[in-house]
Amino acid sequence: MKAEKLDIHVRLEPFEVELLKESAKSNNQTIQDFIHESALLNLKNTAVRNKDKYSFIDLFSGIGGMRLGFEDAECQCIYSGEWNKFSRKTYLRNFGEFPHGDITKVDASTIPNHDILVAGFPCQPFSIAGISKKNSLGRASGFEDKTQGTLFYDVCRVIKEKRPKAFLLENVKNLRSHDKGRTFQIIYEALTELDYEVFYQIIDGQMFVPQHRERIFIVGFDKQRYGTVNFDFNLNPPEHTPVLSDILESNVDEKYTLSSKLWDYLQNYAKKHREAGNGFGYGLANPDGISRTLSARYYKDGAEILIAQEGKNPRRLTPRECARLQGFPDSFEIPVSDNQAYRQFGNSVVVPLISDIARLITQKLDRLENDPEQ
Incomplete structure (x- = not known):
């Protein structure tokens, strides 16, 4: 049977057209050849799922620092999302795929099922207007009420829809004290309300790179799947502390x-x-x-x-x-x-630190999958 050729017309935003032109030029290719090659590479990445690896999605991916860490821990990225056009350009150059855009416009059901959700979400204040009204009426307020209008809400709705086995969230150290601790309290409550066992720790990346960089890391495991879970940030930094x-x-x-x-x-x-x-x-x-x-x-x-x-x-x-x-x-x-x-x-992360945390998460998942009592 003769193979059928197919002409496909794609609607692009103006900035996406410019990114394509720049990327094609930097690769000494025509736009058509660049799109063809990128499409085949992306098809290969998404079609070939390695069942021996934990799959993860990379939300608020920036330039892919979290992705590099999880790939170093032998995990496979099956979806990425980033809205900034310059970060998307860097991501495309290094990973051969264009991250999906504005997460607020993405239907969570269209995101592929995955084992681990990874996200470096922005720190934003939460409005208490809706919560106060519900409290005054004696009604409980769920995570939708508490986090609506923030990008963290979008993290929660993806977790609720896809129920990954685990997640890793990263943010600035000040998230812990932001708005007198209220912001973090709402985040913690929202994640536990989704029925995840939640752990967090502020870690300084200077154990891995010659930089004082404190960030908070939040790890969660699905209680509906595993029940009560214990987890420790037992890091394994290199013996030689870099300068x-x-x-x-x-x-x-x-x-x-x-x-x-x-x-x-x-x-x-x-x-x-x-x-x-x-x-x-x-x-x-x-x-x-x-x-x-x-x-x-x-x-x-x-x-x-x-x-x-x-x-x-x-x-x-x-x-x-x-x-x-x-x-x-x-x-x-x-x-x-x-x-x-x-x-x-x-705006990025300390890659080898992410690698270490990713290994701790995957090692814990290995134990939980083989022995739920772990």
Whole structure:
């Protein structure tokens, strides 16, 4: 039988068209060839499910730091979601697939069944108007009432619809104290209401990379499936604690050296705040130690992590050094501008730390699957 050819017409948003053009050009391909190759690769990734691996979905995926960690722990990603067009470009370049867009517009039933849900959701305040009204009427308020209007609500509705065996959520350290602890209390209550055993811990990534980076990690296991579960964050960091000099490049472009105008401004700004008794100011990092926390605002002036240079002004980190500071491999490609790269790595995660937590989760699932009493 003669194979049938099929012409497919796809409606794309303007920014998606631009991303396709840029990606095709960077790969020295026509748009048609690039789409064809990407479609086949994505088809292969989604069609071939390895039953020996735990499957996971990557929500609020950013540039894929959580994905790299879980893939390192021998898990298979079967769905990803990210709305930022620049992050989607980086994700496409490194994983060969375009993450789905706005999670608020995704029907949870269309997301494939999976073993583990992974999400680095944003920290947002919760409105209490609807909750207060229900309480005054003596009626219980569920997670829908408590979390409606936030992106965490979308995490909950996916968990409710798909009931993964486990989940890992990541957020900034301040989530624990945000809104006098109320935000975290609602998050914890919402997850336990979904009938999951929930564990959390604030962990500093400096055990894995030369950076002081505290984040909260929330792990949950399905009680309907496993009953009462015990879990500990018994991490296994490398014996050699890395220092900043381990990740620095040897030949750095002069464009990363601060201008005298900016360097003078940062010094005067720091002096002003020191005199006022504040601790604000730039940070000259010790090559034999660790750096401050890399933030998404690093693109503005690089003030929080500066590298001293003999005979000239200090410099900021290069995008590749920022990638290394987060534990990304050098094989990870950076197809965006420096400013976008600084934002992306500043918003990302410590990859080897995620790998370690992913292994703990999969090891626990192995025990639970084989012996529910574990």
